[in-house]
Amino acid sequence: MQATRLALAALALGAAFTAGAATPATPKPSVVIVHGAFADGSDWAKVIPLLQAKGVDVVAVQNPLSSLKDDVDAAKRAIDAQPGKVVLVGHSWGGTVITEAGANDKVSSLVYVAAFAPDAGQSVGDLGQGYPKPAGLAHLQADAAGWLRLTQEGMTKHFAQDLPAKQTAVMTATQGPIFGEAFGQKVSTAAWKGKPSWYVVTNADHMIPPAQQRDMAQRIGAKVTTLEASHVPQQSQPAKVAAVILDAVNAAK
Known part of the structure; x- marks a missing residue:
């Protein structure tokens, strides 16, 4: 009788173990962030720890900003290196990059932060047609080879006007110049x-008109969050931007 009880207990324990093993917890997708022009991966230094505190693995791509293809290739390498699904985030020019790179099967969703969202066959330059010229574009400087930088005044008064001057001075010094021809290069697919x-x-953006942002968001059928912020809400309102990304992470299937 005792032997029978032990055998039944062992079977029950084995069944419980098997049932638990059959339904493992689905791991959270990782987050891959693609920065925009006139910046580098450190542009996201305030958001990254907020995501990590929620148990999310994060990678910030360092774009060469030499061409659309080069930046897409950099994003693809980061996506391929992740063990599972990816929420792909793009800021500004980075939105163009994720529109193409996001076609990767590992990408579950896209998050555009004050970003360009072109259709297949469109460039950044195409998207600006029909909208007032943003004030910040008057503060771009090109070198002899065609690489564009943002002036100190442009960074302080138009790119990140809601940040302290000491911070914008550092952002000016560490910005990544972009090869001007990239803005005319067209995406071949639209992952959105x-x-x-x-x-x-x-809503206080001097680099991409808010009306243009709203129109792009509507066209791609995005879930929209509107912030009273400059072009870099990841710097001025990181908690609110992190909350949007976490929403995408938690909704991933």
Whole structure:
């Protein structure tokens, strides 16, 4: 009788173990962030720890900013290096990059932060047609080879006007110049057509008109969050931007 009880207990324990093993917890997707022009990966230094505190693995891509293809290739390498699904985030020019790179099967969703969201066959230059010229564009400087930088005044008064001057001085010094021809290069695919998207609209933006942002967000069918912020809400309102990304992470399937 005792032997029978022990055998039944062992079977029950084995069944419980098997049932638990059959339904493992689904790991959270990692987050890959693509920065924009006139910046580098450190542009996201305030958001990254907020995501990590929630148990999310994060990688900030360092774009060469030499061409659309080069930046897309950098994003693809970061995506391929992740063990599972990816929420792909792009700021400004980075939105163009994730629109193409996001076609990767590992990408579950896209998050655009004050970012360009072109359709297939469109460039950044195409998207600006029909909107007032942003004030910040008057503060771009090109070198003899065609690389563009943002002046100190442009950074302080138009790119990040809601940040302290000491911080914008550092941002000016560490910015990544972009090869000007990149703005005319067209994406070949639009990943947002097949993937859920989120969009952070910045109402005090001097680099991409807020009306243009709202129109792009509507076109891609994004879940929209609107902030009273400059072009860099990841710097001025990091908790709110992190909350949008976490929403995309938690919604991933």
